[in-house]
Amino acid sequence: MSSEVQILVGVAALLVALTLGVAIxxxxxLVRARRTLRAAxxxxxxxxxxxxxxxxxxxxxxxxxxxxxxxxxGVLLLALRSLRSAGAKVPYAPRLGRAEDAPR
Numbered sequence: 449m450s451s452e453v454q455i456l457v458g459v460a461a462l463l464v465a466l467t468l469g470v471a472i473x474x475x476x477x478l479v480r481a482r483r484t485l486r487a488a489x490x491x492x493x494x495x496x497x498x499x500x501x502x503x504x505x506x507x508x509x510x511x512x513x514x515x516x517x518x519x520x521x522g523v524l525l526l527a528l529r530s531l532r533s534a535g536a537k538v539p540y541a542p543r544l545g546r547a548e549d550a551p552r
Contacts, residue, residue: 467517474524475505481531501527 449457482498504510504523511519 471505471517471520471524474521474528478524478528481528485531497527497530
């Protein structure tokens with residue numbers, strides 16, 4: 449393999465690793481947001497949003513091939529936004545996203 453091809457493969461692998469890292473980070477934040485809402489007693493009515501996003505992340509059938517996690521990141525961001533807006537509608541719900549509000 450020539451050095452140019454090796455560089456191209458290395459850059460592609462780095463981009464895949466970065467997008468996978470972002471997708472995993474967002475999945476963890478989504479799980480924490482759901483856990484925080486449940487611990488606060490907030491009824492999460494749109495449970496299908498959470499489970500749909502998690503299933504979309506792990507299923508191999510996507511809008512884009514699996515080495516490209518941009519569509520997965522978009523779905524996770526929409527689900528996280530949906531859970532945060534559900535928590536914002538309830539006056540006694542903790543604010544999501546802050547470290548001191550996370551359940552221990």
